[in-house]
Amino acid sequence: MNGSQDEVVSAQLTDKELLKQFKAVEQLDAEDKHLVKTFIDAFLTKRQVQKLAQ
Incomplete structure (x- = not known):
């Protein structure tokens, strides 16, 4: 794989x-990251x- 992970x-x-x-979320502590992932998962499930x- 060429390039950095960001690329x-x-x-x-x-x-x-x-x-x-997403880059800002990466800087959060584990508990806050888990909360953001939970929100995203709930939204996508909805x-x-x-x-x-429909």
Whole structure:
């Protein structure tokens, strides 16, 4: 794999604001990271359920 991890992520994630937010989350302590992951998971699960209900 060529390039740094940031370069690889940047190539896959085109939303620069979201990339900046993920980098900020990486700096949080483990408990806060877990909370952010829980929020994201809950949001994605909600969207999946909404799609199924349509």
